Amino acid sequence: MTEQLSKRARYERARKRKSLVIATASTLAVAIALIIAIPKMPRWDRVKKSFFNGEVLGETFPKLLDAFVLDIKIFLWSVPIILFIAMLVAVTRNSRSPALFPLRILAVVYVDVMRGVPVLLWIYLIGFGVPGLGLERPWNSPLLWGSVALVLTYATYVSEVFRAGIESVHESQRAAARSLGLSNAQTMRHVVLPQAVRRVIPPLMNDMVSLQKDVALVSLIGPIEILRQAGIDKSKFASFTPYVGAAIIFLAITIPMTRTTDWLLERERRRTSGTRVS
Amino acid sequence: MQKVIKSFGTNKVLDSLDLDIQKGEIVSLIGPSGSGKSTLLRCINLLEPIDDGEIWFGGIDISVPGYDPNPVRRRIGMVFQSYNLFPHMSVMENICLAPVRVLGRKANDTKAQALALLEQFGLADKAKSYPDQLSGGQQQRVAIVRALTIEPEVLLLDEITSALDPELVGEVLDAVRNLRNTGMTVVLATHEMSFAREISDTVCMLDGGVIIEKGSPESMFTNAANPRTRQFLSRVSSR
Ligand SMILES: Nc1ncnc2c1ncn2[C@@H]1O[C@H](COP(=O)(O)OP(=O)(O)OP(=O)(O)O)[C@@H](O)[C@H]1O
Numbered sequence: 001m002t003e004q005l006s007k008r009a010r011y012e013r014a015r016k017r018k019s020l021v022i023a024t025a026s027t028l029a030v031a032i033a034l035i036i037a038i039p040k041m042p043r044w045d046r047v048k049k050s051f052f053n054g055e056v057l058g059e060t061f062p063k064l065l066d067a068f069v070l071d072i073k074i075f076l077w078s079v080p081i082i083l084f085i086a087m088l089v090a091v092t093r094n095s096r097s098p099a100l101f102p103l104r105i106l107a108v109v110y111v112d113v114m115r116g117v118p119v120l121l122w123i124y125l126i127g128f129g130v131p132g133l134g135l136e137r138p139w140n141s142p143l144l145w146g147s148v149a150l151v152l153t154y155a156t157y158v159s160e161v162f163r164a165g166i167e168s169v170h171e172s173q174r175a176a177a178r179s180l181g182l183s184n185a186q187t188m189r190h191v192v193l194p195q196a197v198r199r200v201i202p203p204l205m206n207d208m209v210s211l212q213k214d215v216a217l218v219s220l221i222g223p224i225e226i227l228r229q230a231g232i233d234k235s236k237f238a239s240f241t242p243y244v245g246a247a248i249i250f251l252a253i254t255i256p257m258t259r260t261t262d263w264l265l266e267r268e269r270r271r272t273s274g275t276r277v278s
Numbered sequence: 279m280q281k282v283i284k285s286f287g288t289n290k291v292l293d294s295l296d297l298d299i300q301k302g303e304i305v306s307l308i309g310p311s312g313s314g315k316s317t318l319l320r321c322i323n324l325l326e327p328i329d330d331g332e333i334w335f336g337g338i339d340i341s342v343p344g345y346d347p348n349p350v351r352r353r354i355g356m357v358f359q360s361y362n363l364f365p366h367m368s369v370m371e372n373i374c375l376a377p378v379r380v381l382g383r384k385a386n387d388t389k390a391q392a393l394a395l396l397e398q399f400g401l402a403d404k405a406k407s408y409p410d411q412l413s414g415g416q417q418q419r420v421a422i423v424r425a426l427t428i429e430p431e432v433l434l435l436d437e438i439t440s441a442l443d444p445e446l447v448g449e450v451l452d453a454v455r456n457l458r459n460t461g462m463t464v465v466l467a468t469h470e471m472s473f474a475r476e477i478s479d480t481v482c483m484l485d486g487g488v489i490i491e492k493g494s495p496e497s498m499f500t501n502a503a504n505p506r507t508r509q510f511l512s513r514v515s516s517r
């Protein structure tokens with residue numbers, strides 16, 4: 001038996017080593033091809049100067065980072081509110097009680113209206129519209145109402161994600177919970193939602209990554225966040241490099257976000273399920 | 279139960295069905311696929327509202343529309359063909375959910391009780407496992423333990439072995455034999471004729487939405503009066 005096992009282990013090790021060699025070799029080949037090919041493009045020099053200018057990057061980068069703090073702030077206060085509203089809407093739409101019928105209608109209308117119009121338009125409408133009512137400070141800030149527009153639209157996207165998750169939990173799970181005497185609300189809270197949320201984490205994270213990027217749209221109604229700062233620096237230095245700098249900063253946030261999700265999912269899968277099918 | 283009628287659309291699944299179950303009795307429901315065994319069990323547990331008729335339980339008609347089903351369900355345990363364990367919870371969490379949330383028991387007391395039951399059903403080492411890490415037979419035994427921890431007066435078992443490999447059937451049936459000694463009232467739908475014959479006090483033959491014959495296992499299996507029952511039994515036993 002141990003003989004066999006070690007044979008198997010040896011085979012696995014050899015196979016792993018072989019895959020590693022193949023992966024490294026092919027990655028190197030692609031990288032070298034790109035490094036050789038790109039500078040051969042006819043206008044490479046000009047693009048390099050205007051998009052990848054090291055001096056401009058060095059000078060504008062700190063300011064971009066400063067401006068990015070605002071993006072992060074908007075993102076961080078939006079996420080919990082979005083999740084909360086979205087969960088409320090999803091659960092309402094999934095409820096079966098006749099007393100909640102008016103709320104269900106309201107939820108449907110809200111979701112349809114918000115999802116049917118581009119985010120940018122909502123930011124203009126709410127961000128300029130509400131402060132236009134002549135509210136007192138601080139209630140007249142476009143920053144505030146721009147974020148509200150963002151929150152209200154994203155809450156509908158996320159509510160659809162949650163709803164899909166809730167509906168993906170098989171009816172037999174509810175039957176089992178109800179047969180144990182759990183109430184409707186307890187079934188939702190302890191049996192349906194935990195499974196639903198776990199299942200929708202990947203699409204949920206997609207929405208969060210989009211949100212992180214769309215926060216920049218708020219700049220179009222005034223607040224100086226990273227995209228606007230990049231625009232200002234673009235004019236000042238007559239170079240597109242600040243945009244590249246902004247892109248780098250975005251990537252520095254969004255890539256770890258997606259990687260972390262994958263990792264969390266993998267860990268969860270390993271914890272709850274049996275062996276993986278190869 | 280009296281004159282229970284249940285339809286899905288135009289499909290009348292239970293057609294004026296009568297059934298009496300005594301406390302401590304073990305009743306088997308047999309009959310061809312689609313004869314309404316599962317539906318009958320789901321109706322008893324109020325998972326399906328009935329269209330007409332009465333279901334009396336401990337002196338109360340629980341089938342009255344608008345009657346709160348939750349207190350009834352607390353007194354009736356149910357085990358499903360497909361186990362229906364909660365995959366996001368460990369075995370222990372699956373078992374403790376209802377006692378803690380529904381009956382308001384202390385988590386520690388419930389755990390101790392759950393461990394004792396798991397031990398009794400040969401699952402003591404599985405408390406921390408998740409359902410997907412267990413074999414079908416183990417999952418079904420966990421489902422039985424889960425249904426038992428709400429200390430039901432009646433246990434409904436819906437073809438609890440039909441999703442299992444033949445070798446695993448034995449361990450689950452042993453678990454049910456275990457119950458017999460506790461004096462629990464059990465209603466089970468099954469295709470395991472020899473088991474129905476061994477364990478039940480009463481066997482009911484369902485066909486076309488009614489109980490066409492009912493009797494002790496001996497009389498049912500050796501000289502059934504109804505030709506339909508005889509035909510069904512000879513067909514299943516010749517397999
Ligand atoms: N939710 C439902 N909606 C519509 N029809 C249903 C539903 N559940 C059951 N039925 C129908 O009711 C009839 C009885 O089904 P039931 O599951 O009670 O049979 P069964 O005796 O348990 O069969 P089996 O031995 O195959 O489990 C079937 O004709 C089935 O198609």
Ligand SMILES: [Mg+2]
Pocket residue numbers: 315316317436437467
């Ligand atoms: Mg059935």
